[in-house]
Amino acid sequence: xxxxxxxxxxxxxxxxxxxxxxQAVQETNKNTEQAQxxxxxxxxxxxxxxxxxKNAQKRLEELISRKNDDQIVGVKIxxxxxxxxxxxxxxxxxxxxxxxxxxxxxxxxxxxxxILDSKALIALVGTEMDYVEDDLRAEFVFNxxxxxxxxxxxxxxxx
Numbered sequence: 679x680x681x682x683x684x685x686x687x688x689x690x691x692x693x694x695x696x697x698x699x700x701q702a703v704q705e706t707n708k709n710t711e712q713a714q715x716x717x718x719x720x721x722x723x724x725x726x727x728x729x730x731x732k733n734a735q736k737r738l739e740e741l742i743s744r745k746n747d748d749q750i751v752g753v754k755i756x757x758x759x760x761x762x763x764x765x766x767x768x769x770x771x772x773x774x775x776x777x778x779x780x781x782x783x784x785x786x787x788x789x790x791x792x793i794l795d796s797k798a799l800i801a802l803v804g805t806e807m808d809y810v811e812d813d814l815r816a817e818f819v820f821n822x823x824x825x826x827x828x829x830x831x832x833x834x835x836x837x
Contacts, residue, residue: 728783728803729807733809733811737818739790750771750773751791754769755798756797757801760834762833764836768795780796781796782794801837804823807820808820
């Protein structure tokens with residue numbers, strides 16, 4: 679059996695038998711290693727911390743264009759202690775010159791930046807920002823899965 683394998687190697691490689699055998703073993707090992715290597719895993723896209731609905735996006739575009747300031751590129755959203763239940767949302771314009779804090783997260787939709795304050799990330803994860811307009815009100819609404827409840831007037835919430 680070994681002689682048959684050795685003769686086959688001699689015919690295929692035209693080298694000295696020992697060298698042919700060692701080379702054949704090395705080639706076999708390389709092929710085996712390559713076959714056993716798993717393909718690189720694709721990295722999952724990290725979901726946005728916050729989603730911005732089309733209505734909210736349109737309203738933000740309107741508000742930014744009304745300001746007549748080319749430096750304004752979006753809004754920064756955060757939370758602060760206020761109201762009956764404890765926390766309320768804050769929104770401030772951001773300019774190109776404003777620096778993003780170290781752990782702030784950025785969500786960009788059609789050129790509008792929405793920066794999430796790093797101190798508010800835990801409260802905002804998974805939130806959807808919407809804009810609602812009806813007979814009685816016109817306001818941004820935050821559909822927050824982390825919110826455990828809110829006060830009667832709806833101004834503040836708690837986690």
